[in-house]
Every structure is written in C-alpha cells, then in structure tokens.
Amino acid sequence: MDMQTLNPKIKARGREFFQSISGEAPTVFNKGWWTGKVMDWAMRNEQFKIQLFRFVDVLPYLNTTESLNRHIQEYFVAEDQEIPAVLKWGAKGAGMGKGLAGKVMTKTIRSNIEGMAKQFIIGENTKQAIKNLNKLRKDGFAFTVDILGEATVSEEEGVEYQTNYLHLMDALAQEAKSWKGLGGNSGDWGHAPLTNISIKPSALYSQARPSDFENTVQAIFDRLMPVLDKAMAMGCHVCIDMEQYKYKDITLEVFKRLRSHEKFREYPHIAIVLQSYLLDTDQDLDALLHWARTEHLPISIRLVKGAYWDYETVLAKQHGWDIPVYINKHETDAAFERQTATILRNSDICHYACGSHNIRSIAAAQEMAEELGVPEEQYEFQVLYGMAEPVRKGLRNVAKRVRLYCPYGELIPGMAYLVRRLLENTANESFLKQSFADHEDVDHLLEDPALLAQSGPLSREKTPAPPPLSPSEPFRNEPAPDFTKESERVAYPEALAEVRRQLGRTYPLYINGQEVTTEDLLPSLNPADPGEVVGSVCQASTREIDEAIAAANEALPAWRDLAPEDRAQYIFRAADIARKNIHTLSAWQILEVGKQWNQAHGDVAEAIDFMEYYARDMIRLGRPRRTGKAPGELTHYFYQSKGIAAVIGPWNFPLAISCGMSAASLVTGNCVLYKPAGLSSVVGHTLCQIFRDAGLPPGVFNFVPGRGSVIGDYLVDHPDIALVAFTGSLDVGLRIIERAARLQPGQEHVKKVIAEMGGKNAIIVDDDADLDEAVADIIYSAFGYQGQKCSACSRVIVLDSIYDKFMHRLTKAAQSLPIGPAEDPGNFMGPVVDKGQQDKVNAAVALAEEEGNVVLKRDDHPDTGSYAPLTIVENITPEHRLAQEEIFGPVLAVMRVKDFDQALQWANSTPYALTGAVFSRSPQHLDRARTEFRVGNLYLNRGSTGSMVERHPFGGFKLSGVGSKTGGPDYLLQFMDPRTATENTMRRGFAPIIEGDDWLD
C-alpha cells in the first residue's frame, strides 16, 4: 500500500467521521455534569488530578462516614481551606462542609464518583452485566466481557477467577439462547459467535514469574483449558488479554500452545491481543503470523495501543532496563497502522480486531481493509464500554461491526479500572482529550502519525538502557535481572553448572599478596543438600592474623597517601570484574547459602553498586574543601584513613555486605583484614578473588577466614586495628563494641566500630491499604530468602477493620508459595542456611505456638536440606518474645491493632529500629509515619526489603546499628578522620588574594 495515495482517503474518511458526530462529546468531557466539570478541573490542575485519581482509587475502602470525611479532608483540603467547589457541585448545602450538611456532601461526593465508575463498568455482578449486555446488543453492538478482579496473590484467587469465568460463561450461554445475531443472521454479522469473553492470564496463576517461564506457561495453560473447553462447547469467543510486558512472551506462548492444542485446532475463536506501543510488536506479529501459516491455524488478533505505558516506563527506569514501549505517542500510532496493514495483508489466516478510539487509526484501518479487499468477516472494531461514546456511535454507523469491551465486577477493582480510564482520557497525548476537550485542529488529528513521529524523539535511540557504568559517569544502580530475556533465563542454569564443576575445592587465605594455607579446614555445605560440599576453606589462627596485620601495617603508608582518585580506580576495576562475572558469582551464592536467582543477583548487583558508589563518593570527599574565606589564610578540610580495618561479614548477604564494608574501607585508604562468615566463606573467597584481580597492592586487602572462637576477639582486641566494620547479630555486635572500646597496651587510637545488627521490622497495614500491593509485598518482605534478611518483615501490624480480609488473602498467598531448592526458579522459598539456623527457627515456631495462634505452618517442604516451616502466627502483642526477638527465618508475627496510633506505637515498641513499612492511602497517616515510625529505612506503600545503594541508604539505629547508613552520603566519613591544614599566606604584610576570599568589593 502506498500511504501517499492512501493518506488523502484516510483523511477524507476521518473528516467525514468527525462531521458525522459533530457537536457530540464523550460523557467524561460533558461539562454539564459533575464528571465533566471535575475532569475539566483535573486537566487544568495537575495536583488536583493526582489527588482525585488517588482518592478514587481508595474510595471503596472508605466504609465509614468518618473515614470518608477524613480522606476528603486529607486529599483535597489544604490548610485552612475548603473542599474545592468543583467537588461539591451537586451537593445540597455545599459550602458548609460541617455537621449534617457535611455528611450529606461527602455522601454526594461518594455517589458522584461511584456513578462515574458505573459509567465504565457494565455491572457489579453477572446479573447486572447480562442485563446491560442485552441492552447493548439491542443498540446494535457486539460485546466482549471481562471480569474485573483484584491482583491474584494466591492460588485460591487464581482458581476463583477461573471459576468466575466458567460461571459467567454458563450464564451467557443461557442468555444467548434468546439472542439473534446482529445484522439478523445466525452469528453476529453472519459469522461471529454471539458470546465473547476476554481473560487476563496472570490473574489465573498467583506464581507467574518470567524467571519461571515454563512453569508459568504451563500453569496458566492448565487453568485456561477448562475455560476453552467450555467456550468450544458453547461456541464462545475467547480473547487472551495482553497485560504488562513481563508477561508478554508467556502469554504468546500460552496462546500458541492452546491454539495448537489438538482439542482446539479446529476452533478458530481463540484470540490474542498485541500492543502497538511495544517495540517488540512488529517482530512478534511477524513471528505469530509465520507460526499460524506454518501450523495452518487461522488466528485472531486484537490490536491495541497498550494501557501500561506509565507503568512500563517507570518500571524500566527503576530497574535499569530498556524501555519496552515507544516514548513518542506518534510512533505508537504509526506502529498501530503498520501492524494493522500487516494483519490485514494476512487476512486469510488472521482475523483483525481494531482496538482504538482514535479516529485516524480507525479510518486508516478502514481504508486499508478496503484497499486490500479484506472480507468483512475478517475484521471488526472494538472500543471500551463507557468511553468515547460519539466514536462508538459513529463507528456503528460507518463500520457496523463494533464490539464493546465490557468489564464488570465489584467496586474495588472497579475503581482501579476507573482510574486507568480517567488517566487515559486526561493524558495530554490522548486522542480523545485532544479531540473532545482541547478541540484540536481536525486536520492535525488526522495527520499520518508516521510523519508526525519524525519530529519527535526516536524511541529506538532513547529507550535502550545505557551500557555498563563507566567511572566517568555519575553513579547509577546495576540493572535488575530482566528475566523477560531468554538469555538471562538460561544464564543461571549455565552458571550453576559451571560452578558445580568447581565444588569441593580447598581455599587458602590471602595475606600480603600471597596465598596461605592452614591445616584447619572448614567445609561449606549446600543448604538444600548438605551432602554437597561447596568448598573447604582454610581457617586462620592468631598467627595468620598477626601476619596479616604486619602486612597491612607495611602497606598502609603508601595506600593511605595514594590519591583518592587512584584508590577509586582499583575499586572501579573490582566492580567491573564483578559485573562481568555476575552470573557465576550469583551461582556460588545459590549453592552456598541458598539464595534464589533474583536474590543472588540482587546481592551481586548490590556489591557492584557499593563499589561504584563508594569509589565516586571518595572522589567527591577526596577533594580538599576550603573552609572559611578569610583573606590571608587558606584552610583545607580533608580526610585521612583510620588505619587497619577488620571487616567481619555476615552470611546472608555474603558478597554485597562484605564487599560494601571492604570497598568502603579500602577506598578511604584503610588496609583490610576480611573475615567472612563461616557459612559463606566460599563466597567470601570470591570477594578476595575480585580484589586480587583488581590488582590491589600486597597487604592492602587480606582474606582471613577463621573461626570466631579462635580469632574473633583476637582480631577485635588487636591494638593495631583502628576500625571494625561488622554486620551480623546483635550479640556479636555488642561484644565487638564493648571489647573495641577497651584501650589495649600499645594501642594509639580510639577504635571505631561500624556495626549493623538486627531488626524486628514491622509493616503496618492501614484500614485503607491497597491489599493487592500489601499482601504481595509483605509476602516478599517476610519470606523472601526465607526471611533471612535483617530488613525482613517479621511483624505485620494490621488495623482491625481490614484485618480479616487481609489475613485471609495473606494466609492464602503464603500457602501458595512453592518451596524447594533455590536453584529451581519455580521455588519462592528454599531451606534456611544451615541446621543451626533451622533449629533456631523451629524453636521460634514452637514459641509461636505457645504465645499466639499459628494460622499457617508450612511443613510441606523437601525432606533433604535445612528447611524451616514458613509460619504465620497471630494474636501477638508487644509483650511477646515473638514481637521482640529477631528470628531470622520465615516466621511472621501478626499484631492486630485498633487504630493507626496504636499501630505506630507497637511498630516502635522494640529495641530495634531498622526497617519498616506502611501500606496506607491516607496522606496524613503517611506523613505521620514519616516522622513517627522511627526506623532507619521506612517504606511507604512498598515492602521493607530490597534497599538499593544511593536510592535507599541502608541502616538503622537503637540496637539495630550505630546509625550509619551504607550506600549513603555519610557512610564513608566513618572510615576516616577529618583533618585541616591552614596556611597563613600573609608574608611580610602581603597576602595574595585568591578566589573565594571574603575581599573588598
């Protein structure tokens, strides 16, 4: 097709379309009504729009007048002001806002917003939905129906979603008996099934994860089979919706397996959705068409622009990934036309559903179909129920085959759906807004998007994530693993195999640039299979400690006085080495300490981040700063390393934390004796190898694994140790702090101890929390890596009014988690690190059974390996040991509170203050939490784990630590002493005046 020829036709058709609906506007823009007024105000006031949409989102949770009132105040009323007039429109007694009149008004606001939601939702239940579908059909529209639902956090919810569809289909089948096809024939328009459903694959399976590709595909496939069976039996069309990018390949695979399944090869009414905003879609479409042709299977594609643009871009930016979508709306529109053409050219094997409200896109599809002579039964038009009413009316008139996408369901998911629709309508780039609110020039609206796109930024250039960080760039985090990429998914089994070939080796110490072996060996075992020896590590005695200290003393003067930039270069090199070996380094952790793929990757990425961040921060701090500005005097403020650092690492973040403490010590000019935790000393050796490969001078970094009982106190007490960087348990931390404070004979300094210790972290679930997020994030925070993180959630504090609903979902979600060896990406949880830890957790579980009411105890784990039961215990109050003592395992204490005040009070009621989180949609409660939830790292509407370097400087106070924060701007200061050098620059009464002097002017 030649667009030069086609464009005038498309434009003519578009103009005709516009004319046919002239003067009409979608309800949402109708300023005669509340919705239109509020939308108008929202479009002109970004802050109000954000508040409004967030309020809409939380509204269904506001079950009492008090709560509704309070939220209206918090969302809309600035200090000493009134509710914006626009919101009150239509309320009797508006303007008063207090007492009875206020009550009436807030009720009016609620009912106005609920009314707005109802506009987009065909009903709150099957009965209502079917009644309204009947009405639609009478108006000449076909439909596809979709069941709204909350996020699926448990298998119970996945099954329920499936069941709902089966019930819906039964009801539709029953109702359809009385229907005639649109256009008066059998089947709609003579060819289409009368019933038609759309279904979201991720809602069917709670454990869908790109890293677990095959299991996820299979699980969704299995849940869809009964739906398809029924569909074929009743003659119902099934469209598998496309959701977030991370599920795209999974969904395509599910579709292909279903479509080609022997049962359904002859059943053509199975469709899939493609999103034009994805950069992948041209390729995906070609592949899909090629597959259909090869398999001789006619398929059906609904082409849409895509509804997760904000989410995809933000997520990609947050994770350091390629942005998967076009960043220029015109490019998406152009892709839509391009892909429309592709599908229409293949109309012999592909039915096309044009899913757009954009009149240019619609007109283009029409012209192309006409140009290509596509038979009418091979294409149709789809629009969303409640949206763009003039477009749907115009379409019905000109294109006839119009299907409405009709969601139905309860208010909670309904409101979330409403928010999406409102965002879509009010986005500046929305065709509807441009057409019906902004009244842009029709010719411009109908312009070929391929031409318009050329003047904007080019997504292909802008969206790829930048290459690995180079020392000259500002810090950014190492990207998260992108398991949508097959290369990432296969890298793990390969790395595991490679590492497995190296198991069982013996690892020496590394002192003064030399490998040193000792007789005392410590074997390190795979927690999932204690028969598998990961490695044996030589253990230092005090003699080796003395040797290492002698070497460090020797190396110190040169290292301390090396320019900070030069020290930083070594650390940059080390970061680079770690980056190049990220999969192997992860694999060692998977086998030695039982980290899941993503947890292990996160650990190595954090190690890289620490190095990249501290090296840059040292360059910043390494520049002497002038203090004061008196003329005739020049003072520089600069830092000097403290001397020899003992770095004592934990096993739970065996690379990241050890690397962070070591890199910080090194880059600030200290020499290091690094003692890894015994349980992770092979990973400890990988850190040693990284620094060796980075070429640090002999004696600067020494690897001295050893038994705490043999060398622990000796190292801490040594008079030449200037600083101890420790991360680990409270008991050991306090012992170090106390011992290091005693001046030893020959010691010429006060020792510095940087100690990060435990946590007893709470997450508060407010009565208006978004449970979709809260449940998923609490599961991850409490049970991710078996709860063996100092940041793990070990207490959840739930407000009374939401308690039952939350607990039900949480328990079911926890029940759904697959448990087994970490190396299998299908498992969410694995064994705890060793037998000792297993015993500790079991003891805690026994205590839980004494102190509270255990609502879940997962004993369904493999027999081999040090598994501990995932446990949820309720009825816990601050007096219980379970509310006070760190467990370091998958045991979650649930505390029920009457209100938010009590929640904060209980949250703060332990001697720890490390992390915490709040799920709430009350702006005031979030604000209060910021101040009054006194922990080092507080997260609002997010889980309590997964802090990232620079973004979330990590560390707590009280007994959680000494108040440092790793990966933050103050961390390195602890490793150095500040110095000043002041030069009197006046000689013989003459002082050169230099820039920055407070001089005459």
Added chain:
Amino acid sequence: MDMQTLNPKIKARGREFFQSISGEAPTVFNKGWWTGKVMDWAMRNEQFKIQLFRFVDVLPYLNTTESLNRHIQEYFVAEDQEIPAVLKWGAKGAGMGKGLAGKVMTKTIRSNIEGMAKQFIIGENTKQAIKNLNKLRKDGFAFTVDILGEATVSEEEGVEYQTNYLHLMDALAQEAKSWKGLGGNSGDWGHAPLTNISIKPSALYSQARPSDFENTVQAIFDRLMPVLDKAMAMGCHVCIDMEQYKYKDITLEVFKRLRSHEKFREYPHIAIVLQSYLLDTDQDLDALLHWARTEHLPISIRLVKGAYWDYETVLAKQHGWDIPVYINKHETDAAFERQTATILRNSDICHYACGSHNIRSIAAAQEMAEELGVPEEQYEFQVLYGMAEPVRKGLRNVAKRVRLYCPYGELIPGMAYLVRRLLENTANESFLKQSFADHEDVDHLLEDPALLAQSGPLSREKTPAPPPLSPSEPFRNEPAPDFTKESERVAYPEALAEVRRQLGRTYPLYINGQEVTTEDLLPSLNPADPGEVVGSVCQASTREIDEAIAAANEALPAWRDLAPEDRAQYIFRAADIARKNIHTLSAWQILEVGKQWNQAHGDVAEAIDFMEYYARDMIRLGRPRRTGKAPGELTHYFYQSKGIAAVIGPWNFPLAISCGMSAASLVTGNCVLYKPAGLSSVVGHTLCQIFRDAGLPPGVFNFVPGRGSVIGDYLVDHPDIALVAFTGSLDVGLRIIERAARLQPGQEHVKKVIAEMGGKNAIIVDDDADLDEAVADIIYSAFGYQGQKCSACSRVIVLDSIYDKFMHRLTKAAQSLPIGPAEDPGNFMGPVVDKGQQDKVNAAVALAEEEGNVVLKRDDHPDTGSYAPLTIVENITPEHRLAQEEIFGPVLAVMRVKDFDQALQWANSTPYALTGAVFSRSPQHLDRARTEFRVGNLYLNRGSTGSMVERHPFGGFKLSGVGSKTGGPDYLLQFMDPRTATENTMRRGFAPIIEGDDWLD
C-alpha cells in the same frame, strides 16, 4: 584655598616636572638590567610575582648551595620544567641548571637579588651607611636614617635596637663634624639639623599591646628618652615612625608625652608621621594641631600615604573589624592633599615633610605652600632611598629641600624591606608603576584625586565591619576584640568590677525548668587569689541525675520533632544573649579560671560562633535530601536526634566548649544534661543562664554540676543516655568510652561518645623559618593561657642549622613575658587554674630537670595564687616522658633534629594527633607537612592555638579524640541518626513525574 584655581597650576607644575625628567625611569623599571627585566615579568605574571617576592624574603636564610638550589627549584620550577629564563639572565651557562653550571647560575641569582636589595639599603652596617650618606649629601640630598631590624620579640632585642640607635647617633655626630649644611649655610638649608634619624617605636618594646595601652606608652617612652637626650645633645632630628594601625594611638601618645616633656619643650626637632590612608587621620591631625597650639609647642609632621595597606585590610577582614584604611587609592591621595593643606595652614606651629613619590602630590604641596606663603624652612620633601630616582632628581632641581629616607641594616631585615619596596613599585595602583612602567597619560596622573575618588567605591560605606550577625545571614565569626578602641579597653575593668560585686553567691542546679538546690556545695576560687571565692555551686547527687533524665525523657518527643529551623531559633537567641553580655561573660572567666582579657573574649566569642554555626548547619542538614532519582519513587534522607545527651565540659574553655557541645546537642534535637567542670562551674552556670534566657522548654537543657566521683560514672552508665559529649583528659575520656560501650539493663541503643581529649602538639621550625613570626607565635602557642589548652604547643622541633639563633630569641622572648594576675592586661601569663594543676606542672618541671636541660624556668611570679613556672627544656627526644605526656601547663620541650624528615618523624611520634604547626618557607616542606604531619589541625606559618569556628574546624584523632571536628561540616552528624523514608508513588500503574526524576530525555 580654591582647588578650582589651584588645580591648573598644580597640573602645569606637574607637567613641567614630568618634562624635566622625561626619558628617565627608576632603576627598578629599567629593562636593560636584571631587576627591570624581572620586575617586568613579575608585573605581567601574578603567580611569578608572588613566588619571586616570597623567594626574596627567604633568600638570606639560604646559607648553603643545596638549600639555595632546592628553594629555587621549589619556588620557580614547575614539574619537568626549567627555571624561568628571566631569572637566569646574566648567568653564564644559563639553560643548563645542573652541576657546576647550575651552581654558578644559582649563585648569580642570589647575587642579582642581593644587588637589588642593596639598591634600597644604604648599607649593611653603620660604617657603610655613613659612607653612603656622605655621598648623598655630596649629591645635595639631606637624609634621615633608619635602622632595619627583625621584629622585636624580647626585651633584649628592644634594648639592642635602642643601643643601635645610640651608637648610630654617636657615629653620625662624629661624622657630622666634617659636614657643611646643604645650601652652604649652617644647618641644612639654613635651618635643619644635619643629622636626622627615624625610629620605630614598636621595635623598642617587645610587649607592646594595644590592650595594655598605658604600660606600652610608658615603656616606649622610657626607651626613647635616652635617644632624645642624645639627639638634643648633638642637635639631631628624631622622627618617630608610624607603623601598623594598632600602634597608632600609642605612638601619638608617646610623641605628645615626649614633645611636651619638660626636657624637650624647647627642642623642636621631634617629628611624628601621619598616614593619609587612615580614615582617622583628618581627626588625628586636627587634634594634634590643636594640642600643639594649646601647648604652644611647635611640632613636625611627616605626612605619608601609608605602607601597610595589604596588612591592615587583611587583618581587619580576618578579625571582623572596621577597615581602618581607604580602600580607594584616590581617596588616600585626596586625603594627602587635604592634610597637606591643613598642615601648611598651620605652618606657624607645624613643620611639614611631604613624604611621597607621587608627582601630583608633590606638585600640590608645592602649589599650596606657595599659595599660603609658607616659609621655606617650614616644609621639605622626603623620598625613599633607592626609589623613584627620577623623582628625587627632579625634586632636588625644583624643590631643593629633599631628604632621603635611608634604611640600613643586615640582609635579613633588608630583604624583608626589599619585598615591601618591590610590592610598592609593582602594585597596580602605584603612581610609579603607572608613570614609569605603564606610561599612563600624564594628564590623568595629574588629575585632582578628589575628583577621581568620586568615581570609585566610597571607603566610608565599605570599610565598617558589618553589624552583629543576624540569623538570615551566612555564618561569620564574632569579631575579635579591637583594643585600639578605648571603649573596648575600658569595658574590661568595668565588667570585672561588676562581676566582683556578685562574687560569693550560691548557684543552684537547673532541672526541668526549675532551680534545684542541694546541700553539697563546691566553692570555686580565683586562681590568682584563692582567698577570693568566685561562687559556690550546688552539686548533684544521683537523685538529681535521675530527676534530670526523667525531665529530659519527658521533653524529648516534642523537642526531637520540632522543626530544625525552630530549634535553631532558640540557639540564635542564646547567641544573641551571649553577644550582648560578652564582657561580663569574659570577666567571669578572668576571675574563675584566670584567662587573660583576650583569651576570655576569645572563649566567649567562640561560644557565640558555635551557636551561630551549628544553628545554621542544622538548618542545612534539617532539609530532607532526596536520594536517588528513580521515577515512581521518592526517598528523603533526613536526621533524627539520638535522644538524651550528657555534656561533660572542661574548665579550660569553660564557656566555648561546653556551649559548643550543648548547642550541637540541642539544635540536633537532643535533650541535655550538662555537667561543667568543678573548677569552672560558675562559668558553667552562666551557660545555663544563657539557655534559660533563650527560653528553651523545661527539661530540654538541664544544669547538673556534680562531683565526678559521685555522678560521673552514674551519668555515663545510665541506660537512657544516648550520647556523651565529652572534652577533657585522656584518662577520663577513655574511661567514658569504655563504660559507655557496655549495654546496661534497659538500654535500647548503642551509646555514642564524642570525646575530645589531649594533645602533645609540636611546632616544627624549619631551617628557613621566618623567626620573627616563629618565635612570637610559639611563645603565644606554648604559654598563652599558661599552656592550658589542648591545642597548646608543648614540643618545638627545631632544625639543627637554625637551632641556636632560634633558641636564643625564644628564650629571651619567654624571659620578657610579664607574669601576674590575668585581670591586668599587662600580664602575658597568669597562674594555672588551681593548686592541683600547679602541682602537676611542678612535677613536670622536675621531670624536665631530670630528662633534659632546663634553659628557662621563670620563678619570678607573684607569691599569691597558683603560679607555675614558665619552663623551657631542651635536649628532649621522643623517648622522654616530656615528649609523650600532656602537661597542660607552660612547659615547652625543645627537640633538636638534623633535618625535616626527622622533624616530621618526631612530630608524629606521640599517641596524640591534635594540632601542629610548621614554620617554613620551603614550598615543598609545607606541602609534605600537609600530608605527612598527621594531626587534626595543622597550621603552616602560624601558631597552633586559636582555631576559629568554620575557619579551622577543630579536633584530632589517635588518642586526641574520636575524629570529630567541632565547628566543622561533619560535627552535627554525630549527634543524630540518619533516616530515610521512601514512598512508592506509583498507584494503579500511574506515577506523577516530579522534578529531579531520571525521566525520559
């Protein structure tokens, strides 16, 4: 006189003058010679100029070829480069720079520079001087002769300076016998004495101090009497030179007392100098003329522009004083003409000497004298020997009565004098440079300076020091006391009298906003008179500590969460209260702990500075910082106070340090229990009063003086204490550190200890040190406030080759210090703080007598009071206790080293690392010291005490402290724990993009 009439005449005369010397240039600008070439290069290259002048200054100290060579390299040779060609000019073998040729070249450089010096100096000794004076007289010039000398640091040097003049006068008298008057009459020009000397009053008396006005005047007067006696006897004119502004009023007073002394009332040949660049001079001149007229005493004034402009401006800026000089050169020139006119109008009682090389100034003086009909014998012209030869020649031709100011003396002071002359010649505003180097337009050069001044900045508006700091301004230091102001000098006796009326009172504790008395009283005594009870202070028992902690716990939540800006306001108010009471607060210290006026003032000023600085710094730190820039997420990094602080203060900076630790604790949101040192608990109570008056809420600041033995451990051990801020001795500091590290039952945090402990500070005197500065600064650093500062110099490390000269001057200087009660400003040193301290110092002196060679032990102090002998002991090496242990008294150990390497090694050879200083003029040694002299506060060419807030953040490491720095950018961080709050701002897939997000583009 009407300048409109006069100006054309002045210009005409000036043009004539220029014409008469047309084509001639001062030697210094003659590019045919080495000097002119080098000056030309210096004027075009500021960095070279600075290096050159500094090199000239140090040259006479470079006694070996090695040293000379090394300095030439260090001053002039950038990395891998050669000596600048201009410097090598005239040297054979130039360009090679190594080996023998290099030796020749460096010798040439030395002799070229020495030759340059000789141009400005009439001889190196009396004999040479007289020979050259003879020559001058033959050329028709009169002279005044001035003896160059190093700074007078001891009475021996003051007497020597006097003696040198007496000898010079004898020689002149002898020589003058053969002279005839210039112009052929008796006396020069028929009226003037043939011999004429100029003398610097401050050089006659080593203890000259504006604060000690009367003693200083009397001492100089006494030293001048024999000179005047001899002058009158031989008929010699004596001019009392004017030096730095600080001596101006002293000099005027000396002049008046001498001139009006009954012996000299009839001897008119006593002159004084006035400096036109001083804003005071119009007024001083009027007063002086009025005095002369009232007293019927004819006087003689030499009017000059003034030679200390750089020094005066820098000094005033450094101390926060009004700048005493015009900052616009034209204003000075205009003042010169105005004052010339004033003097000439009073020619009946005042002889005028016009001291300028400025042809406009000279022409104006001539025209004015003519206009006013001033008799020739009532005015003359003076120019500097070696300067502006064309001017002096021209002057002789037109004005006849020309006197050359002829300095003579040794090379060391000669070089310093040369530097001044070079600076004067090469300053951009120099008339000579403008005339003879820049060849500016003659008409412009001859313009009326009063007109030119109007286009520049107005000194009257620009030079006053700004008013007291307001909270909205950036930090600046509280001004130093300006004892040139009489108001400042009388403020002390008045404040002392006021305080004395309040002595002997009883002071209560202050807990929870209430005064609390106890039975246990501790009297505090005046160390200069232990019979004088300064006050009695109630001592806390553990009961009061418990009460104070309960009050602090009660007050904490509100105080901690108060906005940082609001907390800062209380501290600003406290600073304001201290500022308003600075003299009374100082007086309390003078009487309670024996601080001298300036030392006490410095302490109170530092207290104010701490408050002003910390309050501002908290406002800075109080702003939550965003960390990371991921979209969809907003993290703020902020700080929270640690809780309850125990502030334990020392007696030696009884207000400043206690106030600093308290203000830092408070402004960061901690509640405070403040325990002052027993010896300074009345001053401690003044701090309490300041915070009470500032209106702090009850319980936030509690004053709990008490006996260490009773409450010390109890306070530190208390489980509710979160931080201890301590300044004091090493023993107590280590005890606190050790005890605070033990977790006590009920304690829910790790305690923070901020400890500043002792020092064993060394000052290195390099072989090229400027001894004028080194001796004076070491005296002040070692013996200021009786050496009772942690920053005090207690070791001086002297290079072998300068040892004898330095030690002689140092010992004589120390011998000269007046010792007695601190309240008398005449005393440099007073008693140590109490009997206990006296015993300790005496024990150290006994040890000194054992370990080394005591070269000075000042037992000549009052009998009453706890005086300890000022002691200097040599032959000390690092092995001696005297080189290792802090004494905290006026005992100075001298260590002799062979070279700078050993000096650094010995300097670092103690377990302390607090302050240190180096006197050196070797750029490389200064650079090495910056890195290798490892102390918290290093000073280059400055004493080791007197650090100022912000300018010199104070504190050390090793056993001197925990590596904090008061008054610096990192200090407050120690009083707080960092926190982060991260909000996930994405809801329903939508995240508002905010400024700072790493977003698309």
